[in-house]
Amino acid sequence: MNKHIEKVAVIGSGIMGSGIACHFANIGVEVLLLDIVPRELDDKEKAKGLTLEDKVVRNRLVNNSLTTALKSKPSPIYHQKFASRITTGNLEDDIAKVAEVDWIIEVVVERLDIKQKVFENLEKYRKPGTLITSNTSGIPIKFMSEGRSDDFQKHFCGTHFFNPARYLKLFEIIPGPKTAPEVLEFLNGYGEKFLGKTSVVAKDTPAFIGNRIGIFSIQSLFHMVKEMGMTVEEVDKLTGPVIGRPKSATFRTVDVVGMDTLVHVANGLYENCPKDEKHGLFKLPDFINTMMENKWLGSKTGQGFYKKVKGKDGKSEILTLDLDSMEYRSKKSAKFATLELTKTIDKVVDRFKVLVGGKDKAGDFYRKSFAALFAYVSHRIPEISDELYKIDDAMKAGFGWEHGPFQIWDAIGLQKGLDIMKSEGEEPAAWVTEMVAAGMDSFYSVKEGASYFYDIPSKSMLKVPGQDAFIILDNIRKSNEVFKNSGVVIEDLGDGILNLEFQSKMNTIGGDVLAGLNKAIDLAEKDFQGLIVGNQGANFSVGANIGMIFMMAVEQEYDELNMATKMFQDTMMRMRYSSIPTISAPHGMTLGGGCELSMHADKVVAAAETYIGLVEFGVGVIPGGGGSKEFALRASDTFKKNDVELNVLQEYFMTIGMAKVSTSAYEAYDLGILQKGKDIVVVNKDRQIATAKAYAKLMAETGYTKPVKRKDIKVLGKQALGMFLVGTDAMEASHFISEHDQKIANKLAYVMAGGDLSEPTLVSEQYLLDIEREAFLSLCTERKTLERIQHMLKTGKPLRN
Template structure:
């Protein structure tokens, strides 16, 4: 059961505290944001005649932090309006108000004495039953709680958000010795469902789980770099995607985190562990100390291991030469192992290719991996109960594609341990015992479930029933039918799920045919249909490679057939007599949006970036996107006396500028969502929530939507849209080809050359879309844009 949190208080309004308050606001939870009272006035406050007793002065720190939230990039808020859910205040005047909240989060400086002092003040106003937590990255929870009462201790724990809180999935929950286990369970469930987090329960040890392994791995990498005499660029080439890790790799990550912050985190372990060998590893190197002394601590100081400078051809990134301590243009490393890793597909194969080479980069990668894997194995039971917890912490907190034990399985557990021991590396006894018992991996799959090594035997990974895995269902032979682009899967209770699995989930003829077949299958044998997948992105749009090839060959009948197939398929979805629920996540662009719009409901992950972006490749939406959105505007404003023009103008601007939402909530603000479309915080629960929506619609006695006429603004409205586009062209904001596209779009959105308030059919609007799309496909500059997108992955302005 999740904790009931209806209101919270965040104490400490620094970057982390304000961002945590922002994420609570994202989740719909109002909060107090409190900080200390300033000890002096600013010049501006003096000029206004304010004093240290003025409320605006006393609340300055928290209020100032809130004022900055909308300008932070990437934004900590799903919608800038959510900042109104946060109330600023100060500790001296407002701490008593915590009696009205359900959760108090301490987010002050990482100093034990400061935290202890604040907790003493919090307890003085504490209401029994209120949960209190510390957002510490490594200070002992038990040490913080010293001197507090038993009742308070039972409700006190660590809740370590990783930065930035909105975007990083990991939440480490750290119980103290006296924390009520029920509170741990309730906060874990709350953090997962309400805040969208992936929770790892950590032991109260220095730096907990993620930072313990991550810091060790970075320090081990620095040691290998020194031993192998490698450069900053070489190490980052090795420790990025070539090993299933982020592009920021090692040194860009350090620059982002802040080298001074990293040194502080490393020192925390160095000062608190007793093992001399471990202590030696965590002592920050002289290089790191020198960089901190110079003030070269990363991006926040203008440079660290990398530095951005302006050159004759614009900005360029220089890297630090560790021999001369000068910045210079780096050389892109190249080797057989790096090329093999680049060519391989997926993190497992990339890492195997990287480690399987014979060059110096492969040797360095092996040393880094070997040290990290052995250390992670040594810490099982000490920092977390299971290998699963450690793997999750590294994937969710450091964006590794494979956790340490998953990586060990990928490269071959038995073979790699044999190599380690041959090189004189001491492998933890439990790992050797595990292999001696006949086991060849830490994880094993069986009938769609996963088990992991635990206490000498395999234990099943517990999966909440609210998490539906399409991958697991496919392994259980639940596929109803499928082709190269999509599959229809039985998810139980009369619900079938349509999953895209083409490259990038781009929509081609295979997916469209599968949608049509799915409609027929569900019509005969199921109660409802959901459209969902577990790809990195829901759908990046239509297969423009196919369209470009047909356009270049001037096969206009083929292009027309493709668009007709898309439109007809979407109309089948829209008017299907059984419920359809779409569950988009992350990138949902172009044709991906057009697949979602006909659905009866959408269950969107909060981090959904939703937009009709076809103008970026010189086209307009033609799969029903223009039609569906103008229909919604007409339905919302059926009275002909209501002026549709302002709404059409906004839609024209959104589509014409290829605007993409920054979140699902932003998509609502852009007019893409209806009142019944729901935002789901945790993507892991998205398919379950879509299924529940489908069941709910079925049980309510679903009736398919009837065909409706669309009220359009007509030729007069089109003239308004074209005038706006012409003004942008004359001002230099858009090119001549952009203007041509805008005129085509205006013609479609306005409903063509008919009088204002004319009622037209859906098919009429689809015909306008298709005609405009076909004409643009024949334009050389549109074909150039399509070619550029395929080659470079970004839009061309021509």
């Protein structure tokens, strides 16, 4: 099916509808967002003398919804200017405009009668061949298209986005009785390639895949918490990052999503899945019913399992709901001996064996919860999916789990999982027993860089489809390793391209990483054609190893610190001036040194969800790995005839001085970190390494030439320095910044002005690097800088002193 999506219509502008509209705008698609017409005037409209016929009134609901969405945090849109791609209207005056779109997405209230009425009206104007889908989270798809034309039904199915649409990757596609296969194939590819999603074709069963397993998992914990006498804090401690789940874990997640949303889906499952072997678990426990009666729905009502209050001293405190007394109390710390055993285990997948082997309440909890989960997912095949990998994909993409149920089972061991299930009174599905009897010992395997899964009908391992566009570093790391040290692994991606992958904690950049980066450049220059610096961890890099800097500074080992800083600078310059193309592939947090590395690559292939910035002010220093120099250079390159050059330089100065971090890769262009015409953005992070490889190969094959070192950087000297010093003095006097903030800002001013030169002068990069390093080192001797670094190391938060 060769179809191009240039314009979509989103019907319904609530939180979900506006979010979907924003995400299509994110990827450059024109959006028509429609909602109903208000039936009465509000007070403001009455005061203005407006009538129900005025356009501003008729579009009030849709405009208010979109405005609210655009102001929300985290933002649903990559860049506020992208909102101009969305046109609003109403379902009476503007419904005929759906004839101009390529895809209509219905996101109205979850009532079948209302959805059917909306589809009846849409069909009057929809042109044949237009895709039409519903974002329902639970209503059977087969009922929605009843009575519609053959063309409508052929192009109709469910496309279930998860909220928030920008951030959660799951895109469930649910066929109706007459959906054409080519429509499913198109949507599956479009979701992955253009929307940046994990596309999963699901069956038309209650709550589909993600919510069926997700709600079971939450409901199972709801019942278990009372049975085991556990607190809200204990469950959230055990079901958060330690097992690769979001920080919000279980109860905080329910507060954020809304208890009413959870209850709606759980009740739907209880009513519509009478034959489910765990049917009783979908019945709400008493404490949930009490919370619903009290309207303790979570964040939207100001209280749920947690409640934020202000104490007598004016400070905020988070209270926790006691599930026995149903009263709020101060939070209690949750500690378990089993969790202590995992502190030295960096990889989540390696923790599961330890967790289920625990001898305390935590061990009991994990054995019970995993036994129930493993049994449940095994019995859902083939009911909700024929392939087990789809269940794992749905839980990872829809609920933010790092590993799906079958992957966790593999990590524990297939037989060990069965033993735990037996001890907890759980029964696996028959196909699992048959699989073990046939000599299989895992659900997944890796062969020649590709993932394979156990296919139940054929009783064999089949290749997971759709991998050809991806490079999965986990799959090739061992077989394609060229070099390894404690900080990096260098892999051969084929076609003459190397990849350097950080392996340090939080992907921090220390001496081992810098040594590895130099080694990678050596290898690439000798035997390869290009180098990518990329990884598939949660974040690209949180920056330089500030713990190492702190220790050197405290011990007053200034010569060693000077050498370490120079090594960082020199390595960044090697990134820029090597004889092979270098590409950085940042994603997630890309801070400080990670940002500096990206700015020195020949090209950046950034994931859309890249939060990048020079944040060194937060720890009391200036960027010392070439970041301050680079911004002075980029300001110089931006100067144009008749520019007020001081204003241009000041913008770059303020970006560092305010420690600005982009909330998406597109915002990084505004900050001057990414460069238009050179750096690119990919929406699907899974494609990032493959895309970077393609660019590295293209650059090498089209005659890459080693750049010439720059000696033509225009710095403004005293003219700029004076302006900056007057500004920081005024800000300190007005108490906008502290005395130490002023000292840091003045050091940065000196570097970006090129020193106190008497007139504008052309200087070299090395000149700027030398004064940058000098300024960085001088700040490392300051007590208040050391206090800031220590505070960051202890709390993860900046200190203002």
